[in-house]
Amino acid sequence: MFLVVSVFLGFSAGCATTPSGRGGENRRALRSIPEIPAAPLRADQAVVAAFFAANGIPLSDRQIEQISPLSSPQGRFDRNAIRTIAAKKDRLLMVVKADERFLWENLGNNLLLLVLLPPDIHYSPATTAAIPVAWDRQEHVIELLDGNGEIQTVPEEVFFARRAPLKHAALCLVKPGKLSRFEPTREQKLLLADFWFDQGFYRRAEATYNAIQEEAPSGDVDVDALVGKGNILVRKGRFPEAIPVFREALALEPDNPRILNNLAFCMLNGGGELMVALRHAAKANRLDPDNPVILETLGSINLRMGDAPAAAKYLEQAWAHALKRPPEIQIAIMDQLVRAWIAADRMDLAWQVAEYRHRAFPEYRVPKDILLAFPALRRPAEPLPEKK
Numbered sequence: 001m002f003l004v005v006s007v008f009l010g011f012s013a014g015c016a017t018t019p020s021g022r023g024g025e026n027r028r029a030l031r032s033i034p035e036i037p038a039a040p041l042r043a044d045q046a047v048v049a050a051f052f053a054a055n056g057i058p059l060s061d062r063q064i065e066q067i068s069p070l071s072s073p074q075g076r077f078d079r080n081a082i083r084t085i086a087a088k089k090d091r092l093l094m095v096v097k098a099d100e101r102f103l104w105e106n107l108g109n110n111l112l113l114l115v116l117l118p119p120d121i122h123y124s125p126a127t128t129a130a131i132p133v134a135w136d137r138q139e140h141v142i143e144l145l146d147g148n149g150e151i152q153t154v155p156e157e158v159f160f161a162r163r164a165p166l167k168h169a170a171l172c173l174v175k176p177g178k179l180s181r182f183e184p185t186r187e188q189k190l191l192l193a194d195f196w197f198d199q200g201f202y203r204r205a206e207a208t209y210n211a212i213q214e215e216a217p218s219g220d221v222d223v224d225a226l227v228g229k230g231n232i233l234v235r236k237g238r239f240p241e242a243i244p245v246f247r248e249a250l251a252l253e254p255d256n257p258r259i260l261n262n263l264a265f266c267m268l269n270g271g272g273e274l275m276v277a278l279r280h281a282a283k284a285n286r287l288d289p290d291n292p293v294i295l296e297t298l299g300s301i302n303l304r305m306g307d308a309p310a311a312a313k314y315l316e317q318a319w320a321h322a323l324k325r326p327p328e329i330q331i332a333i334m335d336q337l338v339r340a341w342i343a344a345d346r347m348d349l350a351w352q353v354a355e356y357r358h359r360a361f362p363e364y365r366v367p368k369d370i371l372l373a374f375p376a377l378r379r380p381a382e383p384l385p386e387k388k
Contacts, residue, residue, distance in 0.1 A: 028107040029134035029143070036149035043147030044074050047129045048082075050145070051114045054131075055173045057089045074128065082171070091173040092195055094188055098132075098170035100160060103142075107135055113170040115144075117154075118162065132170075186212060186222075193228055202232050223252050227259060234262070239270025250280075260284035261294045268301050277301055292322035296333045299340065308343035315340055319353075331357060331364050338370050347373075359384050 034054035036046050039061075045068045052059045059067075066081040083093040096102060098113055106113070116127040130144035133151065141153040160168065174182070179192050193208035209225040209232075216222045230245035246263035253259055261284040267277035281298040288294055295318035303311035315337040322330050334357040341350035354374050358366060362381040371377055 026138035027134065027136045028104060030107065030112070031110050033133050033145055033151075034112065034131055036145070036147065041147075042068070042070065042074070044068055044077075044129045045147070046149075047131060047145070047147035048077065048114070050147075051112060051131060052085075052173075054112050055091065057086065057091065057173070059085070076127075077129075086173050087195060087198060090175060092176055092179065092191060094172050094174055094179075094182070094191065096170050096172055096182065097168045099168045102168075103132065104135060104137075107132065111172060113172050115170045117144075117159075186215070190224055190228070193225075197228065197231060197235070202235065206232055221248070221252060223249050223256075223259075226252075227262065230262060230266075234266060239266045242266045243270055243272055255287060257284040257288040257291065257294060260287070261291075261297050264301065265297050268297065268304060274301060274305055278305070290321050292318040292325060292329060292333060295321065296329075296336060300336055303336065303340050303343060306343075308340050312337060312340040312344055312346075312349075327361055327364065331361055335367055335370060338373075342373055350374075356384075 034050040036050045037053070039046075039049075041049065041064065045064050048067055049059050049064055063081075063085055066078060067085070068077055072078075079093070086093045096113070098106075098115065103113070113132055114129060115132060116129055118127050128146070130146050130152070132142055133145050134143040135141075135156065136143070137156070140156050142156050142159045144152050144154060146152055162168070176192055176195055179188065182188070184192070189208055189212050193205050193212065196202070196205035196208060206229060209228040212225040213222045216225075226245060226249045230242045230249065233239070233242035233245065243263065243266045246259055246266060249259045250256070250263055260280045264277040264281035264284065267273065267280070278298075278301050281294065281301055284291075284294045285298055295314050299311045299314035299318060302308075302314060315333060318333045319330070319337060322333050334353055338350045338354045338357070341347070341353065351374060354366070354370055354377060358377050358381045362383070366377050
């Protein structure tokens with residue numbers, strides 16, 4: 001249930017029925033109310049599941065737990081998990097400014113929004129999730145669907161009085177081609193460009209990065225757009241061409257660890273000076289010491305330079321910090337760690353990492369050089385024991 005302070009959230013409960021009177025000058029509502037799942041979920045999990053299902057994306061129990069773990073406080077969502085799950089279904093997760101104009105227009109457009117409400121007029125980390133389903137301007141109330149399947153009403157002036165950083169903020173899932181109708185901000189255009197990049201649509205990503213740059217103030221360079229274009233070159237394997245792009249970005253932001261790492265990685269793979277690459281990676285590591293991607297770059301440079309023990313040290317740190325990262329990042333780190341231990345003549349440690357990698361991610365092919373060192377990895381892997 002909503003955390004109610006009588007002065008702020010003066011809710012009156014009602015049953016979850018379709019709001020009446022969608023049209024008219026004084027009332028707008030969704031065409032139908034999302035269905036709250038009957039499964040015994042926590043209220044915030046239930047409303048998130050309903051939000052996704054109404055967008056055509058039914059969530060599994062595992063996905064619900066990823067977005068809103070039972071161990072986390074009520075109303076605390078993992079945005080990265082939402083973004084990843086949405087992207088797999090060709091949706092962008094957007095934070096929109098659901099002010100008076102936006103909410104009124106998009107209730108009429110049947111757009112589903114997910115909002116977080118604090119317990120009173122002040123900002124609080126304790127929030128309650130709800131879906132706005134109707135706005136009655138004549139009665140001056142907004143109707144909200146909660147995770148218990150009940151419709152609550154809140155005075156409109158109270159709803160719009162949320163304090164920063166929640167003020168007017170709402171989450172929505174949008175098809176990439178429909179973003180333009182929201183008059184997207186620069187940040188939302190960057191989100192779209194990154195979406196196209198992650199999906200492998202590099203021409204669309206580059207066109208969006210170019211559009212962002214064109215809209216920058218005269219004479220200014222948009223660093224994020226520049227880095228995005230460099231990342232496209234990296235994804236295409238055109239490392240020598242990416243080096244000057246990241247150098248230009250680094251000149252604008254010399255203490256940006258992401259740019260430092262990207263430049264070092266391109267120099268490692270594109271024929272650059274390794275000692276310069278090592279300095280860039282080491283500085284990135286000082287600025288962001290627990291980033292596994294930076295640690296992997298640092299380890300790989302040391303491995304290329306022939307210092308296998310130092311490479312193994314950095315790669316072990318990278319692995320330790322990558323356990324919650326996507327499988328592709330974990331696997332890249334483990335493969336490099338195997339190579340480092342082989343180069344250090346520690347076949348026992350190399351085998352331990354290689355066997356774990358094979359058993360933990362059997363669906364990912366083992367590289368040929370590692371198979372050559374350990375032919376036993378060609379056999380089907382026995383699964384790791386389940387965690388209790």
